[in-house]
Structure formats: C-alpha cells, structure tokens
Amino acid sequence: MSETERTGRAGVAVETPSPAGQKPAVRPASFGAVAWARWFWRTLTSMRTALILLFLFALASIPGSLWPQRGIADAKVAQYFRDDPGLAEWLDRFWLFDVFRAPWFAAIYLLLFVSLIGCVLPRAATHLRELRRKPPAPPRNLVRLPHHASFDASLTVEEAAARLRARRYRVTTGPGWVSAEKGYLRETGNLMFHVALVGILVAVAMGALYGYRGNVLVVEGEGFSNTVAAYDRYIPGQQVNAESLEPFSFTVDDFQATYIAQGERRGQPLDYSAKLKVTDAPGAAERDYTLKVNEPLDVDGTLTYLIDHGYAPTFKITDGKGQVAYDGPVPCLVAQPSTFTSECTIKVPDAQPQQLGILMGFLPSGVPMGGEWVSVFPGAANPLAQVYGVFAGDLGMGNGRPQSVYQLDPESLKKMKPLVMKAGELPAGQKPDLPGGAGAPVTQADPLAVGQKLDLPGGAGSIEFTGVKEWVALQITHDPGRMPALVFSALAVLGLVLSLTVRRRRVWVRVKNEAVATGEPDGSAPGLRHIEVGGLTRTEGGDFGEEFAGVVAALNPGVKDAR
Amino acid sequence: MPVENSGLAVLSDQLVLVTVLLYVFAMIGYALDLGFGRPRSRARAAGAEAGADAGTEVRADAVLATVGGGAAPPAGGAAGPAGASAETAEAVEAAGRDVPVEKEPSSWASRAGTVAVVLTWLGWAAHLSAVLTRGISVDRWPWGNMYEFVVAMCLAAVTAFLFMDLRYRVRFLGAFVTVAAALGLGFSVKYLEVQAGPVVPALNSYWIAIHVSAAIIASGLFTVAGVCGILYLVRKDTALRLPSREDLDRIAHRAIVFSFPIWTFAVIAGALWADKAWGRYWGWDPKEVWAFITWIAYAAYLHARATAGFKGRAAMIVQLIAFACLLFNLVGVNVFIGGLHSYAEVPG
Numbered sequence: 001m002s003e004t005e006r007t008g009r010a011g012v013a014v015e016t017p018s019p020a021g022q023k024p025a026v027r028p029a030s031f032g033a034v035a036w037a038r039w040f041w042r043t044l045t046s047m048r049t050a051l052i053l054l055f056l057f058a059l060a061s062i063p064g065s066l067w068p069q070r071g072i073a074d075a076k077v078a079q080y081f082r083d084d085p086g087l088a089e090w091l092d093r094f095w096l097f098d099v100f101r102a103p104w105f106a107a108i109y110l111l112l113f114v115s116l117i118g119c120v121l122p123r124a125a126t127h128l129r130e131l132r133r134k135p136p137a138p139p140r141n142l143v144r145l146p147h148h149a150s151f152d153a154s155l156t157v158e159e160a161a162a163r164l165r166a167r168r169y170r171v172t173t174g175p176g177w178v179s180a181e182k183g184y185l186r187e188t189g190n191l192m193f194h195v196a197l198v199g200i201l202v203a204v205a206m207g208a209l210y211g212y213r214g215n216v217l218v219v220e221g222e223g224f225s226n227t228v229a230a231y232d233r234y235i236p237g238q239q240v241n242a243e244s245l246e247p248f249s250f251t252v253d254d255f256q257a258t259y260i261a262q263g264e265r266r267g268q269p270l271d272y273s274a275k276l277k278v279t280d281a282p283g284a285a286e287r288d289y290t291l292k293v294n295e296p297l298d299v300d301g302t303l304t305y306l307i308d309h310g311y312a313p314t315f316k317i318t319d320g321k322g323q324v325a326y327d328g329p330v331p332c333l334v335a336q337p338s339t340f341t342s343e344c345t346i347k348v349p350d351a352q353p354q355q356l357g358i359l360m361g362f363l364p365s366g367v368p369m370g371g372e373w374v375s376v377f378p379g380a381a382n383p384l385a386q387v388y389g390v391f392a393g394d395l396g397m398g399n400g401r402p403q404s405v406y407q408l409d410p411e412s413l414k415k416m417k418p419l420v421m422k423a424g425e426l427p428a429g430q431k432p433d434l435p436g437g438a439g440a441p442v443t444q445a446d447p448l449a450v451g452q453k454l455d456l457p458g459g460a461g462s463i464e465f466t467g468v469k470e471w472v473a474l475q476i477t478h479d480p481g482r483m484p485a486l487v488f489s490a491l492a493v494l495g496l497v498l499s500l501t502v503r504r505r506r507v508w509v510r511v512k513n514e515a516v517a518t519g520e521p522d523g524s525a526p527g528l529r530h531i532e533v534g535g536l537t538r539t540e541g542g543d544f545g546e547e548f549a550g551v552v553a554a555l556n557p558g559v560k561d562a563r
Numbered sequence: 564m565p566v567e568n569s570g571l572a573v574l575s576d577q578l579v580l581v582t583v584l585l586y587v588f589a590m591i592g593y594a595l596d597l598g599f600g601r602p603r604s605r606a607r608a609a610g611a612e613a614g615a616d617a618g619t620e621v622r623a624d625a626v627l628a629t630v631g632g633g634a635a636p637p638a639g640g641a642a643g644p645a646g647a648s649a650e651t652a653e654a655v656e657a658a659g660r661d662v663p664v665e666k667e668p669s670s671w672a673s674r675a676g677t678v679a680v681v682l683t684w685l686g687w688a689a690h691l692s693a694v695l696t697r698g699i700s701v702d703r704w705p706w707g708n709m710y711e712f713v714v715a716m717c718l719a720a721v722t723a724f725l726f727m728d729l730r731y732r733v734r735f736l737g738a739f740v741t742v743a744a745a746l747g748l749g750f751s752v753k754y755l756e757v758q759a760g761p762v763v764p765a766l767n768s769y770w771i772a773i774h775v776s777a778a779i780i781a782s783g784l785f786t787v788a789g790v791c792g793i794l795y796l797v798r799k800d801t802a803l804r805l806p807s808r809e810d811l812d813r814i815a816h817r818a819i820v821f822s823f824p825i826w827t828f829a830v831i832a833g834a835l836w837a838d839k840a841w842g843r844y845w846g847w848d849p850k851e852v853w854a855f856i857t858w859i860a861y862a863a864y865l866h867a868r869a870t871a872g873f874k875g876r877a878a879m880i881v882q883l884i885a886f887a888c889l890l891f892n893l894v895g896v897n898v899f900i901g902g903l904h905s906y907a908e909v910p911g
Contacts, residue, residue: 047870051863058859058888065849065900072846100847204845213842265760272764294768294840305842475842482844489831496827500820500865 044111045118053112060108064099067091113201120194127187134172135181138508142534145508147548152528153556160509160531163554169507178509183537189498196495199488207481212236212245214476218252219312219329220469225249226302226476246302246478250278250289255470257309259379267338267378274306274472291472301478308473310334311342313362313385316464319351325461326350331471332362333406339375340364344385345406347395351461354392357408357416358463361386366447373447385465386447391416392460419456420444505537505544507551531556571700572759578693579714579748585686586721586745592679593738597804599672679737680728686741687725690718690748700759706775707762709897713751716893717744719783723818727787733814735806739790747786770836777829782889784822785861789886791815795879812875815882816868823861830854849900853892860885 043049068076077097081088088097095102142148160178161171169180214231218224226249228234228242236242254275260268274291280299289297297304312329319325325348332342341363348356365377366384373386396403396412403409408416420442442457453464512530533555535548694715698705706715724740727733761767791811798805833854838844845851864881867873873881 047866048872051866051870051873054859054863054866058856058863061852061856061859064847065852065896069847072848260761263760264758268761269764270761271767293764294770294836296839296842303842305840307842477842479843482838485844486835489834493824493827493831496824500824 041118044115047119050112050115050119053108053115056108057112060099060105063096064105067096067099069099070097109201113198116194117198120191120198123187124191124195127184127191130187131184135170135179135506137174138177138179138510138534142508142510142532145534145536147535147537147545148533149548149552150530150532151552151556153531154528155509155511155531155555157509157511160511160555164507164509164551167551167554176511176513178511180507180509181504182506183502183504185498186502186504187499189495189500189502191495193492193495193499196488196492200485200492203481203485203488205481206484207237207479209237209239211477211479211481212240213478215307215473216476217331217471217473219331219471220252220255221329223249223251224474231476246300247282248278248280248299248302249282250276250297250304252276252472255309255472257379257470259377261377261379269378272306272309291474301480303477305475305477306472307475310471310473311340311362311364311380311383312469312471313344313360313383313465314467314469315346315385316466317346317348317351317356317358317461318464319348319356319461320354320456320459321352322461323352325352325356327466329469329471330360332360335361336375338378340378341375343406345408347397347405347408349395349397351392354417354460355395355397356461357391357393357395357413359388359390359408361388361447363447364468380468382449383468384447384449386422387420387444387454387463388422389418390420390456390463391418393417419458419460420454503537503544505535505547507548508534509555510534569700569759571696575693575697575700575759576752576756578689578696579752582686582690582693583745583748583752585682585689586741586748589679589682589686590738590741590745592675592682593734593741596672596676596679597735597738600676676734676737679741680734683721683725683737683741687718687721690714690721690744694718697759701761703762703767704771704775706779707766707771708755708757709893710751710755710757712775712779712893713747713755715779716782716786717747717751719779720744720747720786721783723784723787727814727818731814731817733810735810736787736790736794736814739794740787743786743790765840768836768840770832770839774829774832774836777825777832781822781826781829782893784818784825785886785889788815788818788822788882789889791818792879792883792886796876796883808875812879815879819861819864819882823865826858826861830858849896850892853888853896857885857888857892860888 164180214234317326332344344360346358363375365381393416834844868878
C-alpha cells in the first residue's frame, strides 16, 4: 500500500513484488459473479482507490470540526437547535452533529481499512517469501547499473562474499559472481506500520465497547465511591457490566485554585489542585493524593480527572417553625468564568409550613460598582451571596416530573409566593409573575457576607450565609483500549521510520575467470582478476553512493590498484 | 506566582525585529545570487550535455570517482534514473561547473549569496536568542501561545533550511525560505503578539516540551517543503533562474519524509497528553481533527508520489493541500473554530 517498487533499469531483471493491490484492475469480459467479485476486490485494494479513500476520510472529518459534536460540545448543539430548529434538524438528519459516529463516516474508514488489509496481506505473503529467498543473480552488464565500479584485484568469489556478509548483506554466490542484498527492514517497517494502524482501530473499538466514562460533582469534604449510582452522568460501553467497576473511593478534603493577582493577566488561573484521601479497594489503607489538571488519579487503570471547579457556599436555613431545614453547601453554576460570578439554587423541601425555593448569586470577590455588586476576581477574596429571590410554596418535587437541581421548576415557581426579591435581577427564564400591591415581596438590595443572616418576612424563617466551600467536577474513565492503542501507535511510528529511512539495496560482484596478470607460482604475488561491482537501490533518495563507495573500498582495500 | 522578567521579554521582542531585518537582507542577497549568478538550469543542462558528448570517457571518470569515495553519476542524464541520489545530482552539477562557459558568471553575485548565508546564520542566532530569552523571561517552554508557536515554527523552518544547506546545497531556496520566515515573524508580531506570561494549568505540563516541540519541528520542515511546492507550481520550464523542478521535488520529498514521522509522533504525543489532561486520548476536538486531516493529507502525498500517474505535479498539489491543512490547523482552528486548544491566546 505504500510504495510501488521500481523495476530495475538497464535490463536488470529485478523481481518486483506484485501483490494484488498493485495490479491494474482489468474489468472482466464475462460477467460471472466470481469475476465481478475479483474485479471489485482488485479495484478496492488498488492504490488509486486507497488514495481516494484517504482523501474522502480527510474530507469527511472536516464537518466534524465545523459543527459542534454531541458528546464534545453538547451545549453548543443545543444552542443550534434553539437558534434554528429547522436547519438543525436537517443537519442532524445527515449526522452532522455526530460525524464521527455517522454511518457514512464509518463506511469510509471501514472501506479504507478493508482496502488496507487487502493490500497488506498479499504484500506480507510476498515479503515472507522474499525473506526466505536468495538474492537474485546479477544482470549481464554490471557497468550499466546506476552505481558501478571495476578494478583488478586478487579477489575470489568466496572472499567477496565474506566481505559483503561482514557488512551485513544477505549473500548468495554462483559461478564467478556474488549477489548481495540488504534493507529488508524497509518492507517489514512498511507492513508493520499498516498493521499497527489496524491495531489502533481495534484498540479504539475495544475501548468504546469495554470502557466507561462518568462525571460527578463533589463538594469539599464530601466523598465518592465508584458505583454506577454515585455518578451524575454515566456512559458505559455496550459490554460493560455495572458490577465490574473498580471498587475504589475517595473523599475530597480540600481544593485550591491559584490565580494571577495583578497585571494584565489578572485573574488567569495558574494552578488547580485537589487533596484527596483515596481508598483503592474496600478495606485497603487510605492514601493521600493531590489531584491536578495534568495529574489524574490512577487506580488500577481507572482514571479520575479534575475537569472543572466552582463555588459551593454553605447556608443554614431555618424554617417558620424555627427548625433547621437545611444546613450545608450549595454547588453553584459558574455564570461568568473570568470572575466566577455564580448562580445558586437552593431547594428546601423540608421547610415548614411551606417549602422554600431560593435563587441566589454568588460573588467570590464582590465590590460595589455603580449601585450594583459585582465580582472582580475569581478567587474568594470577599465572598458575597446576593439574594435574587426567596419563594414559598410547593416546589413540585413530588409530581414525578424530573427537575434540574440547578433550577427551580418554572411551572411550580409560577404558583409560589415571593417573599424576598431583588428587583429586576432574576436569571433569564426564572422570572415569575410578580403580584403587585399588598403582599408584594420585601426587596433586598445588599448581598450577604459570611456570617450574616437574612430574616424572611412574616416569620417564614431565616437564611444564614455560613461559609464558602468549593466543588470539583471529576471525570472517571476506564478505557481498556488505551494501552493497546499506545503500543500500536509506537509500533506505527517505528514502522514508519523504518519504511521511510531504510532502503532496499543490492550489490553484485562479478569476478572474471581469466586472470589479467599472472601471479608468481610460489604465491609471493597473487594473480589479479578483473572485478566488476554493480549496485542498485530501488528507492530514491539517501546516500547509497557513499555506501556503495564503502563497499567497493572493502572489496578492494588497495584502492591504488584500481584501474 | 512565577517570576516574570520583563527586561528579558522586551529583549526577546527586539531580537525578533532584528531577526526580521537580517532575514530580509539575506533574502536580498539570495535574490541577487539567483538573478545575476549562474542560471542554475543552464549549468545543469551543460553538465548533461557534457556527459552525453564525452560518452564512455565520462563513464570511466565516474568509475574512478566512485572508487575514490565520491558518487557515481549515471551517464549523462540530468533527469537521472529513478534511483538517482542527491549526490548524483550534485555530481552532475559539479560536472557542469567544470565545463567552461563563454562568460564567467559575475563573482559579486555569488559573493552576495555567501553574504546572504552568513546573514541567515546571524538572523538564526538572533531568532534562537529571541526564543530563548522569551522562555527564560517566563520560566517555561517558550511555545505556550500562538505568537510563540509561530515564532518557533519560523525558527524551525530556517533551521531546517540552514542544515539542509550544509549538506545538500539548497542555497537557491534561501530567498524563499527567508522571505517566508520574515513574513511569518512579521505576521505574528503584528497580529498575534501577547504579553509574556505564565500559561493556564492545562498547559503546565512537561508534555508541552514533547508534543509542541515535535509539532514545531515538523511544521518547520513542512514549511520548507511547502515553499518548494509553491515554487514548483509557479516556475515555468523556461524560467532558468529559478531552481529546477527535479531539485524542488527532491527537496520537498526529503523534508516530508523526515518530518512526517515527527508529525506522527507529535499527534501521538498530543494524544498522550490529552489522556493526561482531558481524560481521553482522542476526542475529535477541532485541533485534533485538523491534525488528523493534515496527517492523512501528507500520507496521501507519500502514496501519491509512489503511484504512477500522480508523480510530479499532482503529488506536489497534494503536498500543498496538506500544507494548507497545516496552516489552517495553526491559524484557522484557533481563530474561527476554537475548541479545547483555544487557550492558544489569539489576541483581539
């Protein structure tokens, strides 16, 4: 599949390996099924088809970079559907949001790989035969080869063969000639490269079938144990058994994010690190691990990555009956990554006499700016909780409709009674119809600092901002294909380097029968014979000229003797 | 908070400007050499003629040359057989030099060429120092954003040209490589420059030394090949003062054969890094997609060049498509598409 071997010039009969892939596909004259199948196979495995498929493969990948892809940028895909549902639906019909899982994409690469296998297998067979075969006899006229030399020396066929063998040539001899060949690693490397590509494909498929991936959000001080139920989102491969998950667990003790505090790059993150206490298996001893962005936690091939982070301010909420209805951290979604201005939703289903729903903004470094409070830095320098709205009523959590934990159910919200409002400051889509006149909510302008408490009107209870914690988003991945993929990738690179750097080359030596100068009978001066050396390399480039000169010098140490 | 040495960062910026100037002057020198020196193609033609006229005698000389450790040119064929090596071409060229021509080429022009080479080496030194001082000033590998990447890629291209020149005499490419490097540097100073500073946590890994360095080296070599490809398509067969098509084809092929495995390695190293940083080794991020497309396009070039009917012009066009993919991956993906690699920090 890689290079067509060149036939020798100047009447040199070089046996060209001619696997099926290199033969021109002649359309069968008779229309027998076997003939058609053979024609199809020949066409599929021809270099031209492989080239076209390679181009198609590249072209087919382009839409995958132009449109957002599901599983990579889900939010952007959703945005497409919101902005132009008609167009998005049509794009979706052509799998343009799932290019790399599309049937047409699979068709291209499967055809390409079939073509590759169809090309590589016959070539491998040919190569194996070549490896066992002796180098071919020399052409009639060595002087017509691209590299040649002739000289007179007292060299015998056996000596020439030995010297070529010493230079790691494979050598065969005949009457008056030596034939030597070297560089079989070129084709070996070429085949290895293409086989390794198939290996990579298999490894990727294996990872997709037997691997799983999941995401979970953990607040400082909380833990995670690797079971399907513990995940916020869990994407298993088709062949994954829920029982087979690696049984490790950990707690997140502490998370630290470091930012640049001054200058043009103020607010740019420098480092994230999470301190974990890991238990590799039930009953095993706890160990400490510092999880960082480029340093995932590895428990026997299951990897835990630090993907994202955010703030989880803690609140203590007392209901109208004076009982603590909620006390703990509330993970907030990051609304503005540069300042980590976040949006928090607290649902208090246990509050009596009515359930409470609270919408809040969290400002890690809040400062007043033009009558508003804004965050100016992602670090928690002056954490403030800005109350947007407190609502009393039925949260609708028991009606069977699934709800996002990060949002109050809009339908239920319409029926809830606002107790406290920050005028005009509700997150989009969460603005209820405000009742006017009597029973209008109390307005709350200033945000709460840590330790401050907001008493709800009408004795409905209180909200105390007790502290700030951080959450980390973790991805846990098990991919049994990753090591095989790495091994095959390494083999591919090795094969590629061999096939691009090693050259197949042949050297022939012909020792003429008749002596040009008779030696002394007592052997004090050896007889001289006319020696011809020819060299041929079947691939261009490189420095065969130099090597050939070296071979000639080795055969004829007394260069002065050269004619 | 890492220590930032703004003095060194400023020095780095100034060195880049010095580099651009030196490359521009070198380019003028190369152009003078090309324009007023010996037309290269005529020299080659003369060599070929001499070979044909002299017949067997030349062949005998060649034999001696071979035994003496030199190269054996095929008898009188500038086109050369398929197996012609660089030495063969050079030997033909050398033979051409020995043939007396009516008029000696102006020696000042070839001296201009030599001066250009010296200027290029000086520019290269300034260029290297610019990259080094930038790296030292921020205490990290100096290719953490697009500005730094393009500057380093131009350095790789010039380095590739200079080292090729030491071995294969590719001075005729000088004008085009230096102008490409000067344009690249100018573009990055004008449109891409960002203040020196530390990188985001995801980039803070030893993999930046492996993955990005490999990508830079490969891109530099691909640039040299791309320059050859453009010249190949632009020159007509009559344009004697431009390098010959065989030379361009040979050098482009050599550069790609060298850089394709490096690019392969860069992609694999990127996958290894992605496995460490993003939780998967391959996720079809736009940058990954285009690196993959580039890889396929160069693979297609290598296949095309070995396929009858695609050799020469068609293979060269494939090579240029591949180079366009490389450039799109470098600029287009960061500017138009984004994705996980978007912390390349394009200003504006």
